[in-house]
Amino acid sequence: MDMYTNLRKGEKGAWISIGAYVFLSAIKLFFGFSGSSEALKADGLNNLTDILASIAVLVGLRISQKPPDENHHYGHLRAETIASLLASFIMAAVGLQVLANAIRSIFEPVAETPSLFTAWIALFSAIVMYVVYRYNLKLSQEIKSSAVRAAAYDNRSDALVSIGAGIGIMGAVFGAPILDVLTAFIIGLIIIKTALDIFKESVMTLTDGFDEDEVETLSVLVRRVPGVISLRDFKGRNHGNVMFIDLTVSVAPKLNVIESHWITEEIERKIQKVKPHCVILVHIEPDFSSPISRQDE
Structure with missing residues (x-):
């Protein structure tokens, strides 16, 4: 690597x-x-x-x-x-x-x-x-x-x-x-x-501290990914020269597995474009307050 x-x-x-x-x-x-x-x-x-x-x-x-x-x-x-x-x-x-x-x-x-x-x-x-x-x-x-x-x-x-x-x-x-x-x-x-x-x-x-400016910059990238309704949680930590990021995002509840997986891959691509040495874990949750699926768009 x-x-x-x-x-x-x-x-x-x-x-x-x-x-x-x-x-x-x-x-x-x-x-x-x-x-x-x-x-x-x-x-x-x-x-x-x-x-x-x-x-x-x-x-x-x-x-x-x-x-x-x-x-x-x-x-x-x-x-x-x-x-x-x-x-x-x-x-x-x-x-x-x-x-x-x-x-x-x-x-x-x-x-x-x-x-x-x-x-x-x-x-x-x-x-x-x-x-x-x-x-x-x-x-x-x-x-x-x-x-x-x-x-x-x-x-x-x-x-x-x-x-x-x-x-x-x-x-x-x-x-x-x-x-x-x-x-x-x-x-x-x-x-x-x-x-x-x-x-x-x-x-x-x-002690797993993380720069607030990094959080804000990367959060903007995540929110701009098509299909992401909201960014519910963002956690980051550094291990040497590698950054580990854990995200929870909400999406339309009617999306299928393939569509949800596309969103996670797009999030990873967006972040790794600016942070090449980054390991990202994305958790998907349905947003029932905005029941709009990709099929409905």
């Missing part, structure tokens, strides 16, 4: 993130120690924790591809959302750590001036992570993956952290360490805000 193909594509984004974090953490820690830069060493350690977040996304995508079984009739698609939730926790922990370090640096003066070269390493890392962020963001939009989108936002947060580290190092080199504090504090707030956004979206999905 297409949805499983998309999940396999999503794994590529997770692997790219892991590769980038392994490479960047190695060079940051090496040059951080050799160049006496506490900021770059902290950024390198931060990337080590990001490897865990990317692995969580990768595992979630892999589990999501498992087919339905006797205990999971709808499949394992929500493992992707759980991976997004775990990624938000890791991002929040990193954001709090950045804030704590920024506050601590106010009271702890820099012991040794770092090498200016370490600032360029930090800025180079920011560029790399921004490229990875743009790739994963585009991929997440293409395959409609919340986990890959969470990974992309994590990539963006790390690009910001590296920019902050670079500014802080330059500030220390040129005698203005306060730049490090201000930049780190703002970046910490941005990371926490991003983590909260991912957390809220994940919780909404896991």
